[in-house]
Amino acid sequence: MMADYFARRTVGALALGAILACGGIASAEPAHGIAMYGAPALPPDFDHLPYANPDAPKGGRLVTGETGSFDSLNPHILKGSVPWQLRFLAYESLMGRSWDEPFSLYGLLAETIETGPNRDWVEFTLRDEARFSDGSPVTVEDVMWSYETLGTEGHPRYRGAWSQVESMEQTGPNKIRFTFATDDRELALIIGMRPILKKAQWEGRDFASSGLDVVPITSAPYVIEDFEAGRFVSLKRNPDYWGKDLPFMTGQANLDEIRMEFFGDGTVQFEAFKAGALNALRENNAEKWETQYDFPAVQRGDVVKSEIPHGRPTGMTGFVMNTRHGVFADWRVRAAMIHAFNFEYINETMTGSRQPRITSYFSNSDLAMSAGPAEGRVRELLEPFADTLLPGALEGYALPEGDGSARNRRNIRKAMGLMEEAGWTVQDGVMKNADGQPFSFEVVLNQGAGEEQSIIDIYVQALQRMGIAPRVTVIDSAQYNERLNRFDFDMTFFRRGISLSPGNEQRLYWGSDAATQEGSRNLMGMQSPAADAMIDTLLNATSREDFVAASRALDRILTTGRYVIPIYQWNISRIAHAKELTFSETTPVYGDWIDWMPNAWWWQDQ
Numbered sequence: 001m002m003a004d005y006f007a008r009r010t011v012g013a014l015a016l017g018a019i020l021a022c023g024g025i026a027s028a029e030p031a032h033g034i035a036m037y038g039a040p041a042l043p044p045d046f047d048h049l050p051y052a053n054p055d056a057p058k059g060g061r062l063v064t065g066e067t068g069s070f071d072s073l074n075p076h077i078l079k080g081s082v083p084w085q086l087r088f089l090a091y092e093s094l095m096g097r098s099w100d101e102p103f104s105l106y107g108l109l110a111e112t113i114e115t116g117p118n119r120d121w122v123e124f125t126l127r128d129e130a131r132f133s134d135g136s137p138v139t140v141e142d143v144m145w146s147y148e149t150l151g152t153e154g155h156p157r158y159r160g161a162w163s164q165v166e167s168m169e170q171t172g173p174n175k176i177r178f179t180f181a182t183d184d185r186e187l188a189l190i191i192g193m194r195p196i197l198k199k200a201q202w203e204g205r206d207f208a209s210s211g212l213d214v215v216p217i218t219s220a221p222y223v224i225e226d227f228e229a230g231r232f233v234s235l236k237r238n239p240d241y242w243g244k245d246l247p248f249m250t251g252q253a254n255l256d257e258i259r260m261e262f263f264g265d266g267t268v269q270f271e272a273f274k275a276g277a278l279n280a281l282r283e284n285n286a287e288k289w290e291t292q293y294d295f296p297a298v299q300r301g302d303v304v305k306s307e308i309p310h311g312r313p314t315g316m317t318g319f320v321m322n323t324r325h326g327v328f329a330d331w332r333v334r335a336a337m338i339h340a341f342n343f344e345y346i347n348e349t350m351t352g353s354r355q356p357r358i359t360s361y362f363s364n365s366d367l368a369m370s371a372g373p374a375e376g377r378v379r380e381l382l383e384p385f386a387d388t389l390l391p392g393a394l395e396g397y398a399l400p401e402g403d404g405s406a407r408n409r410r411n412i413r414k415a416m417g418l419m420e421e422a423g424w425t426v427q428d429g430v431m432k433n434a435d436g437q438p439f440s441f442e443v444v445l446n447q448g449a450g451e452e453q454s455i456i457d458i459y460v461q462a463l464q465r466m467g468i469a470p471r472v473t474v475i476d477s478a479q480y481n482e483r484l485n486r487f488d489f490d491m492t493f494f495r496r497g498i499s500l501s502p503g504n505e506q507r508l509y510w511g512s513d514a515a516t517q518e519g520s521r522n523l524m525g526m527q528s529p530a531a532d533a534m535i536d537t538l539l540n541a542t543s544r545e546d547f548v549a550a551s552r553a554l555d556r557i558l559t560t561g562r563y564v565i566p567i568y569q570w571n572i573s574r575i576a577h578a579k580e581l582t583f584s585e586t587t588p589v590y591g592d593w594i595d596w597m598p599n600a601w602w603w604q605d606q
Contacts, residue, residue: 030112030125034095034189036103036501037547050100051588052251052600058237060580060603061257064280065269067448068477069230069262072211076154076195078485078519080211081477083233083260087195089599090235092219094124094143095192096248100588103501105192106248109138109219115188122188123177131242132198133223140170145199147178147191153208156519157508161190184539186503219243221253234259254602265448279578280598285451286354289574301579308573308583310591313365313498314358316558318566319443319456320494324487324515324525327441331390332422334562339400339415340462341565342408346455355568359399360559362498364571367551372396374556377549381537382556385530392560393530399566408462416466431467441490442471446480452493455567485519494523494564500589502551506535510558524563531557580604 033040048054072080075087095105095113107113110124130138151162166181180187198217205214215224219242222235235258243249261278263269273281274295283289289305297303321328321337328334347353362368373396374382382394391397402408419425423433431439445453456472463470470491475483483489496509507514512527514520534557537550573591582604 030114032112033104033106034113034115034192035101036186036189036503040098040104040106041101042098042106047247048250049098049248049252049600051584051586053584053602054251056251056254056602057604058254058256060255061259062255062280062581062598062601063259063261063278065261065263065272065278067263067266067269068446070233071229071478073215073224073227074210076150076158077208077210078155079209081481085258085260086233089222089258090216090218090220090224091195091197093193093195097193099590102589103189103499103503105189108243108246108248109196110192113192119185119188120183121177121179122191123171123175124192125172126174126176128174129242130219132217132219133238134217135240136198138196138219140174140176142199143176143196144168144170146197147194149197149202149207150194156517157521158194160507161187161504165191184504186539190504221249222258230262232259232261252599255598258598263448266450273576280581281576283574283576284570285351286574287350287352290352290354293576298576303576304579306575306577308575308591309587310573311365311589312500312591313362313367314569314571315496315498316361316564316566317358317495317569318564319491320523320564321491322487322489322523322525323563325490327439327490330422331562332418333424336415336418336422338562338565339411339418340466341459342402342406342411342462343567344402344404345406345408346458347568348404349458350451350455351568355570357399358566358569360555362551362555364569365500367500367502367548367555369552369555369559371398374553377545378553378556381534381549381553382530385533388528388530389557390560390562393556397556397560412462412465419466426467429467439468440470442473443491444480444483444489445472445474445493447474447476449493484523487518487523487525492523496521503539506538506554511535526561526563528557528561579606
């Protein structure tokens with residue numbers, strides 16, 4: 001399976017390169033799908049997605065665990081803590097994404113999509129048969145209400161695209177057209193991925209402040225059947241789901257129940273899995289995977305250990321520093337924090353050195369920055385911003401490497417030198433500035449984040465040798481999310497996934513406007529004209545050269561910004577599960593990406 005996967009990935013990459021090289025201008029005709037560049041891989045008469053099994057039986061259940069809690073069932077607003085799966089399992093959009101292509105969408109609630117030659121507008125035709133779970137039809141009115149409500153009252157992630165919509169109009173009984181105010185080729189796709197809600201359910205209610213009082217009526221194959229605040233959520237497959245015979249859904253939504261159980265911490269969650277209370281568990285620690293998954297159910301063969309490859313970029317996982325707070329505003333201080341982080345020792349302690357370090361935001365892909373100085377088109381894109389770039393962006397940059405010892409002396413000395421350059425020295429055993437104020441910051445962690453807390457404990461010991469004593473605050477999920485939304489932290493755990501087709505989401509991740517917008521995902525607070533320009537180039541690229549060069553240039557800006565202390569990467573996914581839970585041998589390029597596990601899994605009686 002691994003060999004087939006990497007062979008398919010190579011062919012796919014070559015095909016994408018050819019598509020990007022020719023510009024990929026869409027024709028103004030109704031189509032079954034759309035790709036960011038060129039044409040979607042599947043023809044109009046496709047009968048199922050390549051990683052779905054059209055003969056998969058229906059039945060069985062998935063019971064998985066989460067750490068933390070929840071106090072809301074509305075994943076589309078800023079307020080509250082919500083089971084993250086609801087956003088993807090309990091709602092549908094006009095178009096559905098194939099996880100076997102960099103960025104292609106196929107008709108779901110919409111039967112067809114049509115765009116202008118320059119993608120300055122997009123028009124969708126709704127399917128006549130589309131229905132909500134209560135049997136009522138999905139109408140253009142529902143669609144228009146959903147877009148306007150999400151764009152004005154919903155989570156900030158929806159507002160960026162909505163602000164670029166010049167007009168929204170009904171153009172026929174089942175047709176809706178969006179005209180864009182800006183040049184952005186990705187908007188036609190982004191607009192097709194917004195969740196569609198039932199307007200009538202929200203009449204007389206405050207959408208932005210809803211919590212557990214509204215159980216959503218949606219068009220998705222799963223509906224929330226039962227829940228208990230902070231304890232569990234159970235979704236059941238709707239036997240009357242309107243789209244079960246669509247080619248896009250063939251072989252998907254096979255399980256009768258998907259249940260999420262919530263636990264105070266990862267240790268309790270793991271014990272629940274070993275005891276059989278859960279039947280699937282994703283393991284992020286390679287050392288634990290090798291040494292602790294030998295319990296009786298595994299020995300009997302009742303639990304299977306599956307390793308699933310993927311071809312997506314690593315993204316960034318680590319500890320982010322909030323530059324809005326003065327303590328981390330100076331890049332030299334952030335560089336010192338990275339030098340003081342003894343990755344080699346931590347990696348040996350946590351994973352037995354089994355997991356390589358993340359080297360940049362787009363590493364593990366062709367979009368990643370290369371070693372050494374910036375060259376060619378990448379340098380051309382960066383040079384106009386040379387005065388604003390941090391050291392290494394043009395010259396070349398690599399993360400510091402330690403000697404693997406617990407003391408990490410060489411890097412600690414470098415960290416001390418950087419702190420001194422920034423105006424901080426050790427006085428009477430304490431790191432202070434010229435005014436005698438101690439260097440202090442707060443690390444905020446989510447309750448149940450055992451692995452992250454263990455890493456921070458090791459890190460704090462290193463910082464103490466520098467005269468720095470950070471405060472570590474562990475709080476429940478609701479408080480944690482609220483503080484992150486308000487950017488009320490100095491340092492916290494950070495995980496940001498990156499796709500093979502980076503686009504508008506990059507503005508929300510690190511765009512200047514997002515830095516001041518509460519609830520945005522720009523946790524580091526970076527405001528970089530160079531990064532903004534690279535994102536704009538990504539969005540409007542019509543050639544492979546510009547697309548890849550802009551990605552690599554953005555990667556340099558982000559990595560040399562020294563905003564995050566990277567930890568190890570997950571270049572494969574490790575999932576332990578009941579032997580009856582089964583998936584296709586055809587692995588999509590995104591591996592077990594959000595919508596693939598569990599949508600394309602099925603229960604096979606043994």
